[in-house]
Amino acid sequence: MLKFYLRRDKKMIKLGIIGTNWITQQFIDAIKESKRYQLTSVYSRHLDTAKSFADHNGATETFDDLKTFFNEGDFDTLYIASPNSLHFDQAKQAIDHEKNVIVEKPAFMNVDQMDQIQALLKEHPTVSYFEAARNIHTPNFRAISEKLADLKLVQGAEFTYSKYSSRYDKVLAGEEPNVFSLKFAGGALQDLGVYTVYDAVTLFGLPTAATYYPQLVSTGVDGKGTAILSYPNYNVTLNFSKISNSYMTSEIYGLKDVIELDDAGEIQRVNYIDAKGQRSPIGEQTDQNPMLPEALDFARVISDPDNAKNKQDYDRWLKLSVGVNRVLFDLRKSAHIKFEGE
Known part of the structure; x- marks a missing residue:
């Protein structure tokens, strides 16, 4: 079944990560199995944590300063698995730096954040954005x-x-x-x-x-x-x-x-x-x-974004991400649940 996802083009995707928890490790295990990505760059607020994760997974560079991570990091695609409230600002910075973005679910807190990300993507048409809804x-x-x-x-x-x-x-x-x-x-x-x-x-x-x-x-x-x-x-x-x-x-x-x-x-x-x-x-x-099927799907689109099927799939996933964000927001609004800062 998984042969469907593989392409002859074996160019490795250089991956940077924000977040070093268990879900990140599961994603890194998936990309190792996919043979489509190379983990290069690890960011954590604590450099010791970044170095430990990098040593365990073969990454070549570590950072504890986000500005330096984006300006100097050797990666073209970013996987974000930080606390939910931090996704928006980190994704914005990634897109502004022309990095493809894979954001763990839920991607963003509310409709306003999602709208801003969609507008930013239009300003950076070569950047791909994915929400990691593995199911x-x-x-x-x-x-x-x-x-x-x-x-x-x-x-x-x-x-x-x-x-x-x-x-x-x-x-x-x-x-x-x-x-x-x-x-x-x-x-x-x-x-x-x-x-x-x-x-x-x-x-x-x-x-x-x-x-x-x-x-x-x-x-x-x-x-x-x-x-x-x-x-x-x-x-x-x-x-x-x-x-x-x-x-x-x-x-x-x-x-x-x-x-x-x-x-x-x-x-x-x-x-x-x-x-x-x-x-x-x-x-x-x-x-x-x-997480292997989604890792392969994302790699397929990142490697060949102009392919007709890949473009169709990407547009569908993007529309789904926007729709799910709207439903999550409407559900919270119906229950009068507000996050800090909203």
Whole structure:
């Protein structure tokens, strides 16, 4: 399946990174497997942290000053995995320095930030921007899309993605880690709910209305919640949590048949359940790094942006990023959740 993504042009993409947490390491592991990128430059607020990450992953240069990183760093593409509230300013600087940008989800806090980024991209037409929503790039997601097109009738969906965060232990102890902080644009909707919003918007388009019912924690962010996306003929329900686990499957409803996902974020197993209740696996069950498909997709576009298919895919992903940003903002607005600085 992955051979589809590979090109004969093996020019390596020089990658710089901001953020040295576990998600960055998973992405670096993916790009090593892809053989399309070379990690060259690592930025961290603490030089020791940058050097440790660089030594572990073979990067050639480290920085603890962001201005120097952008002015002197030997990279053409930047991966941003800093706290959510920092994405906007860092992406702006990258685009101004003619660097391609891969931003971890959620890309930006609100519609105004997204609008400014889109305007900036028009001023820098050779720069590519991607939001790292890994779920929609997987072979299993393509299998869902193809099966959905075969359903005689669609009557909505329920997407669930709930995973207890170890950092909630710190909240219970009276601390405020970034992912549970309004200052850093944290919360369950931003961290896990974004996957379910991507599922819904990619498969069904933009909703006509979006309402969020959050359960707030002591720091003021949403620890868990339920969102309702309204479409002309059905609703889509989103359930997500960082303060509890769920082992419920996700489902897309036909007339008598169902598409079943193991969860809405990782999507490692997908079944089609027919009118008689018989399950048939679709897609593929894999233990590969879940960030490998998106890394290959981004490399394909960066390496050959004028290719017709690559341009079509890029435009679609860009439109999805803008749409998901709008839905996330509308959901927060419906629940009266504001981040610091908004």
